[in-house]
Amino acid sequence: MMTEFKLPKPLPTPTEDSKPFWDGCQRQELLLQKCDDCGTWRFPPGILCPRCMSTNSKWTKASGKAKVFSWQVTHQAFYPAWDTPYNVAIVELEEGPRMHSNIVGCKNEDIYIDMPLELTFEKVEEQEWYLPKFKPASNANAPRKSK
Ligand SMILES: [Zn+2]
Incomplete structure (x- = not known):
């Protein structure tokens, strides 16, 4: 009898910027960065707000x-x-x-x-x-x- 070999599903590779997002997922929370200065939610994670270029943000539950x-x-x-x-x-x-x-x-x-x-x-x-x-x-x- 042959045993079927199945490759494992590939997993994300968190980066310094995306690690809080993936850590939230493991707690089953969807966290996004929210700009402290203009309130814009952003995804994918990054260091700058695309709207006002601020570097200030908080990881906030969506x-x-x-x-x-x-x-x-x-x-x-x-x-x-x-x-x-x-x-x-x-x-x-x-x-x-x-x-x-x-x-x-x-x-x-x-x-x-x-x-x-x-x-x-x-x-x-x-x-x-x-x-x-x-x-x-x-x-x-x-x-x-x-x-
Ligand atoms: Zn902003």
């Missing part, structure tokens, strides 16, 4: 509310550990920034532009890592009926 800005479905794995088909979405957070993630908890064909979402965290199988994902919010449209 609401977890978001909507689909765009998405696509991948049918060919670009890395063998990923099971196809899977979606990659750009979600627009209620606070303004957009981030890449995956939509979970619904079929790929039920995803639509502006679909209301809420944050969830998924543990990467067999690894002590939580990644931020998004699922349809309770006020999302019901899934389309299959024909």
Whole structure:
């Protein structure tokens, strides 16, 4: 009997700038930098506010509310550990920034532009890592009926 070998899923590599974000994810909190001077939320992490160029910011917990800005479905794995088909979405957070993630908890064909979402965290199988994902919010449209 053959044993199927499966590569582990790749994990993020936190940088000095992004470490607070990833540390928050492991506590299942979505932390974003919020500018102390103009209040702009920013993502991805960086040293300067893109609006006022201030270097002053605090890591602040985001609401977890978001909507689909765009998405696509991948049918060919670009890395063998990923099971196809899977979606990659750009979600627009209620606070303004957009981030890449995956939509979970619904079929790929039920995803639509502006679909209301809420944050969830998924543990990467067999690894002590939580990644931020998004699922349809309770006020999302019901899934389309299959024909
Ligand atoms: Zn600012």
